Amino acid sequence: MKLGRILRESLEGAVQRLVVVQPEHGRVIDLATAEYQRLLGTGASADAARRLASALYPGSMSAAIAAGPTFLTAVARTVGALEEDSSVLSLGDVKWLAPIDPPVMRDCLAFEQHLRNTLTALAAAMNMAPRIPDVYYEKPIYYKGNPLTLIGHQEEAPWPDYSSRMDYELELGFVIGRPGKDLTPEQAKAHLFGVTIFNDFSARDIQALEMQGLLGPAKGKDFATALGPWITTADELDVHNLTMVARVNGEEWSRGSSSTIMWRVEEIIAYISKAEGVIAGELIGSGTVGRGCGAELGKLLKPGDVVELEVEGIGILRNRMGIPAPAGWMPERRTPTKQ
Amino acid sequence: MKLGRILRESLEGAVQRLVVVQPEHGRVIDLATAEYQRLLGTGASADAARRLASALYPGSMSAAIAAGPTFLTAVARTVGALEEDSSVLSLGDVKWLAPIDPPVMRDCLAFEQHLRNTLTALAAAMNMAPRIPDVYYEKPIYYKGNPLTLIGHQEEAPWPDYSSRMDYELELGFVIGRPGKDLTPEQAKAHLFGVTIFNDFSARDIQALEMQGLLGPAKGKDFATALGPWITTADELDVHNLTMVARVNGEEWSRGSSSTIMWRVEEIIAYISKAEGVIAGELIGSGTVGRGCGAELGKLLKPGDVVELEVEGIGILRNRMGIPAPAGWMPERRTPTKQ
Numbered sequence: 001m002k003l004g005r006i007l008r009e010s011l012e013g014a015v016q017r018l019v020v021v022q023p024e025h026g027r028v029i030d031l032a033t034a035e036y037q038r039l040l041g042t043g044a045s046a047d048a049a050r051r052l053a054s055a056l057y058p059g060s061m062s063a064a065i066a067a068g069p070t071f072l073t074a075v076a077r078t079v080g081a082l083e084e085d086s087s088v089l090s091l092g093d094v095k096w097l098a099p100i101d102p103p104v105m106r107d108c109l110a111f112e113q114h115l116r117n118t119l120t121a122l123a124a125a126m127n128m129a130p131r132i133p134d135v136y137y138e139k140p141i142y143y144k145g146n147p148l149t150l151i152g153h154q155e156e157a158p159w160p161d162y163s164s165r166m167d168y169e170l171e172l173g174f175v176i177g178r179p180g181k182d183l184t185p186e187q188a189k190a191h192l193f194g195v196t197i198f199n200d201f202s203a204r205d206i207q208a209l210e211m212q213g214l215l216g217p218a219k220g221k222d223f224a225t226a227l228g229p230w231i232t233t234a235d236e237l238d239v240h241n242l243t244m245v246a247r248v249n250g251e252e253w254s255r256g257s258s259s260t261i262m263w264r265v266e267e268i269i270a271y272i273s274k275a276e277g278v279i280a281g282e283l284i285g286s287g288t289v290g291r292g293c294g295a296e297l298g299k300l301l302k303p304g305d306v307v308e309l310e311v312e313g314i315g316i317l318r319n320r321m322g323i324p325a326p327a328g329w330m331p332e333r334r335t336p337t338k339q
Numbered sequence: 340m341k342l343g344r345i346l347r348e349s350l351e352g353a354v355q356r357l358v359v360v361q362p363e364h365g366r367v368i369d370l371a372t373a374e375y376q377r378l379l380g381t382g383a384s385a386d387a388a389r390r391l392a393s394a395l396y397p398g399s400m401s402a403a404i405a406a407g408p409t410f411l412t413a414v415a416r417t418v419g420a421l422e423e424d425s426s427v428l429s430l431g432d433v434k435w436l437a438p439i440d441p442p443v444m445r446d447c448l449a450f451e452q453h454l455r456n457t458l459t460a461l462a463a464a465m466n467m468a469p470r471i472p473d474v475y476y477e478k479p480i481y482y483k484g485n486p487l488t489l490i491g492h493q494e495e496a497p498w499p500d501y502s503s504r505m506d507y508e509l510e511l512g513f514v515i516g517r518p519g520k521d522l523t524p525e526q527a528k529a530h531l532f533g534v535t536i537f538n539d540f541s542a543r544d545i546q547a548l549e550m551q552g553l554l555g556p557a558k559g560k561d562f563a564t565a566l567g568p569w570i571t572t573a574d575e576l577d578v579h580n581l582t583m584v585a586r587v588n589g590e591e592w593s594r595g596s597s598s599t600i601m602w603r604v605e606e607i608i609a610y611i612s613k614a615e616g617v618i619a620g621e622l623i624g625s626g627t628v629g630r631g632c633g634a635e636l637g638k639l640l641k642p643g644d645v646v647e648l649e650v651e652g653i654g655i656l657r658n659r660m661g662i663p664a665p666a667g668w669m670p671e672r673r674t675p676t677k678q
Contacts, residue, residue, distance in 0.1 A: 104485055141552040144557070161613070162614070213475055215482040216554045216556070274668075275562040328521045329523045329609055334477075
């Protein structure tokens with residue numbers, strides 16, 4: 001099953017709606033509207049049908065997933081009872097949102113080839129020897145992103161004023177389906193809800209600068225992360241064997257496979273669940289597949305470039321880069337205190 | 340005004356409630372219950388009073404703050420109409436939650452003395468020269484924490500299985516009151532809602548290991564962050580002139596002042612708002628005040644230790660360390676691919 005989120009106009013402004021996506025029929029189904037109509041057909045009053053439909057299908061995908069197995073069971077029932085009506089929209093006409101609104105968002109670095117390639121480049125920029133720290137081979141490490149700056153399919157990615165070196169990253173996005181803590185990898189398998197495409201846009205100049213502070217990427221990543229176009233549920237995918245392709249303005253720049261991942265997704269989920277736990281709707285990026293970004297290829301994005309990430313079994317996530325924002329306030333450099 | 344969150348028993352399990360705290364009267368006021376009773380007194384039906392009260396005072400503090408000025412105006416009206424009743428609880432009897440449930444959580448490193456002291460210690464552990472990277476003086480850098488593992492006043496801090504070097508950190512927690520993007524520091528002043536006490540518990544062994552991976556702290560911080568006991572609104576505090584004290588088992592270990600901060604809070608908010616924006620309810624840690632953690636003093640916490648952080652104008656945040664969790668699954672080390 002493919003599940004997404006779109007924006008629709010209502011009497012009180014734009015509202016977020018969950019949809020089932022049927023690319024083979026070129027359509028999406030607005031689940032709240034379809035369920036409202038199904039309930040009317042069973043004799044529910046309009047008020048009761050609205051109330052029940054919006055409880056099952058809120059605007060938040062993470063809230064919907066948090067209902068547990070009830071959610072996907074309900075989707076199957078809603079779609080099974082579908083008649084052609086105002087809940088069915090043409091795939092090409094909708095305004096996409098990021099398919100998940102995660103309560104917390106992490107991004108791993110689980111492809112060894114990407115890490116070798118970029119550490120070599122980064123080390124040169126930071127004037128350090130290109131030594132891969134042991135920790136990469138000991139734990140599936142990750143940074144935490146900003147879940148409030150996710151953008152959807154077809155949304156323009158903003159270009160911050162502080163960067164002149166813009167890049168994309170071709171990744172998978174893993175969505176957690178149920179809560180758990182201190183899981184083993186065997187247990188963790190059942191906690192994967194589905195997979196989406198994750199474009200970890202990166203401002204390479206500030207990223208290299210701020211990573212010297214050892215607190216991890218922040219402004220270098222958090223201005224925008226593209227996600228979508230939708231989530232494919234885990235039962236429909238062989239997660240560890242997916243072809244991944246990136247095109248810039250129609251030209252293929254990157255090609256890889258999730259089969260080259262160093263940590264399996266269940267190991268990543270199990271590690272994250274240690275001491276902290278995971279909950280429904282969390283988002284975990286895989287890290288960039290080998291040769292899956294411009295930094296590995298000696299290339300950069302330009303304003304207006306269109307980046308398409310395609311992953312087998314999911315679809316194509318397309319985003320255009322915006323133009324650089326006008327220069328705003330910047331912090332004034334401090335002078336170190338004399339010792 | 341002092342605002343917190345507590346857990347109360349209801350017909351359907353424990354529910355989160357927003358409270359006004361009056362330490363001088365040794366009491367807290369459950370805002371939803373008090374507003375329900377106020378509305379009943381004005382002639383509202385019980386159903387309407389419950390509906391309106393829960394819309395103003397949901398369990399989520401960030402959702403309440405997101406209403407804008409309506410929230411604090413309503414609190415003043417609710418408290419002004421208070422009669423002694425079931426909405427008033429004894430300060431000593433309540434179960435505290437973290438006062439804010441932030442949609443995203445960052446933690447800065449804005450005190451130079453802490454950074455000098457810990458970088459010296461960290462550099463020794465990482466076998467590097469103790470050079471402070473320039474970026475600390477260029478930008479108010481930060482890492483992002485896990486907002487799902489915040490604990491409240493009096494809650495026990497879990498001790499993860501992967502650590503034997505446990506520490507506290509004495510910090511301020513800044514709560515954002517209204518949305519804004521690309522703010523100047525002058526504009527950013529109005530975006531601070533209030534301040535709480537922030538204990539950034541730290542597992543120093545894994546923190547030192549994972550920071551070598553350049554993605555920032557994760558397992559070294561994300562198992563627990565204590566917050567509270569409540570938020571003091573910004574109008575009641577001189578944020579840049581607060582005495583900060585830490586005690587372990589009643590013995591003073593740390594003493595500092597927020598006057599030694601290198602970046603003013605409005606500069607921190609303005610920087611974070613660049614390209615990303617901020618929204619109501621976000622949480623920003625100040626970073627540890629100089630000599631505000633064990634690592635700077637050559638000390639560590641032991642299982643069962645009681646850590647009290649006291650900040651002028653706010654109160655005392657007290658948490659006991661738990662005992663180490665039993666050893667669970669750990670990732671199996673990978674062998675680097677031959678080049």
